[in-house]
Amino acid sequence: MQIYLPIAEMSVDLLMLLVMGGGVGFLSGMFGVGGGFLMTPLLIFIGVPPAVAVGTQSNQLVAASVSGVLGHWRRGNVDVRMGVVMLCGSTIGTVVGVWIFDILQSLGQIDLVISLMYVFFLGTIGGLMFVESLRTMLKGRKGGVRRKLHQHNALHGMPWKMRFPKSRLYISALLPFAIGLMGGLLVAIMGIGGGFFLVPAMIYLLGMPASLVAGTSLFQIIFSTAIATFLHAIQTHTVDVVLALILLIGSVIGAQFGIRAAGRLRGEQARAILATLVLAVCLKLAYDLVARPLDPFSIAFGVGA
């Protein structure tokens, strides 16, 4: 059954969208990742304009992170104070990101920048994950390494120190602010929540307790994706509510099966599969960048530079 997407202005197979949403939802449930980094490229592969894919994804992520954070909230795993400081950064990052997005769109370079950023981030993250999971598999099972609560490094000497009682940290507010800023940029330009960047940054740079990281980053992502949705709606007109809702339905259901399936896989196996997937998407995007296009000319309606 075909469905006409009012903002993307194209007809797409409804079933295919549901399957895509379900598939990405399954993976995000299984691996505990947002899935935005898979969904946006998939949308681009099926012919949704990259700009619409990003704008719509930010809307879909609002819903995904709300449903994700509620579970963490009930268990008290959200450091609101830390989240708010990060939020200040990500608000600025999102505003700047949408502004950059708008300029690149009128220059006709937004598709290129989206693809390049995906290739860079997916390649880096996928590569690191793949090596790490292979190493773990080869070494076999080993006892968990005891880490200190957090390590002190040069970053802790920065000014504007602030107390974060929940995370039991006394660090410069600039750090979570900067991490939020980077996360906001990723949301606005790539249409991803940025969890894959925020989570390691919060663990390794801030030294936050791992139990609080997922909830706090999700808490922050709700707001940055909401701001991105709002700004994309008024500035770039690329938010397709119909598309977002269809993807959401698929991904919510898929995620439930993913969570169940996660119990049957070992951590490093799961990570190896995820890494392979991430690298596959990265390679496909990279190939499209270097392969001779079918027609070197393309058209865009409206006046461009």
Added chain:
Amino acid sequence: MVRIGAASLAVPALLASFLALCGQRAALADEVVADLSEHLIAITTGFTGTEVTLFGAVDAPGDVAVVVRGPSEATTVRLKERVAGIWINTRSVTFEQVPGFYSVAVNRPVDDIAPATVLARHAIGLEHLIFGLSGEVPPMVTEDGRQLSEDETEALFRAALIRNMQRNELYVPEEQTVSFLGDSLFRARVVFPSSVPTGQYTVSVYLIREGEIVSAQTTPLVVSKIGFGAAVFDFANRYPPFYGLAAIAIAVFAGWLASVAFRRR
């Protein structure tokens, strides 16, 4: 192609009215009259493209060309070139007054019907479409190092524009889909893909005899989004801030609903 049923239902009624028209107008010289099976193409949620039938009559035998033109808009053509191994949009040319849809239907090859000068005067056929230039034409050098003139560059981008529109099924080169039923009655089929732009269209019917256009008639056609999709599009364009807020509210609600529905019992 979902509307074929509706179109063929309209056939007898239209035919009857045209037969009546022919009777009245037979006295007038060089006359063509035509009407469409529908004047509104509604893009609904399930829209996958449609087909409109045009019926007409001529007072004496001749050739008929039916030209459908969509709403015009400035359109930018971009050229990708390899820079450091990556294909990047480098040069671009913006054309003004580019119809978003264009199709030609004829009863026999258009070149047999009229000379190129006549066709060009009425912009019949893709090769006779004229777009205005907006802004500058970038300098271009061919692969063997020859500097292209401005006209050559423009022609290159113009051809690329038409090629891209054809690939998207928005420009349809002449098709022999006009068929005569006897000497005076004819019908033509116009196909619209799902990506058809919205707006005011004109359907021009030309009657051609001995290489000259002796009569023409233009009928309006509206392509419009209808129903839920139209409401969403309209809302998004007219009140972007409220659309943005609504999109967030819907997402928050949906997320909460999902969390409640699948909460571990």
